[in-house]
Amino acid sequence: MMAIELKLSRADRIYRPSEHIEGTIIITSSSPISHHGIKITINGAVNLQARSGVTGVIDSLYGSVKPIKIMSKCVDVSHSRKLAAGKTLVPFSITLASPGSDEFFETFHGENISIQYLITADVVRGYLHKPLSMTMEFIIESDRAKLMETIPSPEMVSFYITQDTQSHQLLPELLSGGFRISGKMVTQCTLSNPLTGDLTVEASAAQIESIDIQLLRVESILVGEKFISETSVIQTTQVADGDVYRSMMLPIYIIVPRLLTCPTVLAGQFSIEFQVSIVITFRSELSKLYPKGDLRTPKPWLAMQTLPLRLIRTK
Template identity: 60%
Template structure:
């Protein structure tokens, strides 16, 4: 007999909705069980990937995982499941009434060194003579737009500039002597569902410019004692074509 158990849930904004989904049990024969339990686990962990260890990775084993949520509910008591496909809906509230979510919950995050993950596990014990059934899957926690700080209209923009004096890496002699100046502005608040918006203007350059690269970086930080350890990694790189007769992009 081949029996498979799968769990499906929908992504949701946790401040507005409970975790909702269904347990799908497929079996050619009827199944007797002692109970059907659903567990929710969420935690923050450091993770070590292949390659050379970074600054944050050097603290792996020192920083213990942070438990965000851990609870188990009984979806059904003992009984029997008929042959074929059986779907059992469920709904789980991650927070209790009056609990401060802002101090406890974090959005799902899979970074280079830091991992914030929420898992659903279904356990169906069947007694000593039968192998228990189990399935685990990840669900996504994300904040809804209504929970973001109210941003002014139009969106608040930060003005920046780039010159030869702001660069920390070595420059070609002709660039260092002739100089350049790039100015722009960027929106400081943005939903993950919206694009990043801003402006970039090349005001002057002593050498020809053929293209401009815009990098999106991920910044991960942990607190170790009285220190804040930070690592930066590249997420996305976009090249913007530049034409001499067009100064504003």
């Protein structure tokens, strides 16, 4: 019986390009084994990924757009030798970035685009023996030296949602009675801080069913000379349930999920941007016939406002 385990020095597996990635390869065997070397391989790439059971514009390009290589490094950590029975520990330490290497992008897991860094430990054996291998993902964040020294003040933008700001068809009672929701929302913030803001229902003839804030990602890929983009929901946060009091200010406080977001990226071949959408659901007999899940598609009982959101990282 043989087994291989890969342990990194940091439990959170978060590293920066200028740092060393350190860890230990643990090889367990019930009998002595010979090998032709032990190596560590590190790969980083921007990948286009297809969604299971879903076909969108970007999904149709899967297979025709090649991954964008960020880094690739292979280092021998042990020469050929024989390992005794039991447990063998092989420590390693590798510098991630090489002098003059290309820019690193932070780890990101999106709907259509993923930025992923993988480390693989291989025990090379002869043709007649089964190789030992283990792969693990680690997380890359921007170098501290390249980050802003001070945290910029959040940029707040005021918004107004009325029947006149909606471009889709509304229920007759919403058009005749009217409504007005106002507030302000942050459009630039750091990944370590929450999204904040507030909103107030100033007037509404129809009763309100729910008020939700959606965090959206906009993933774009350069195909030929044209960018193909798709927008998807990262998370939905309900800030009010039921018909709220008029003229009462409702606070907005949303935690940004780490692996599902990253600093806004505007690269040559792809981009990752973010938006925040305020969605008002009005109480209607018609709305009861449809599931609430999809808040992005305009419906007669929905009113919404979408704002751009720039995410940054600071020291």
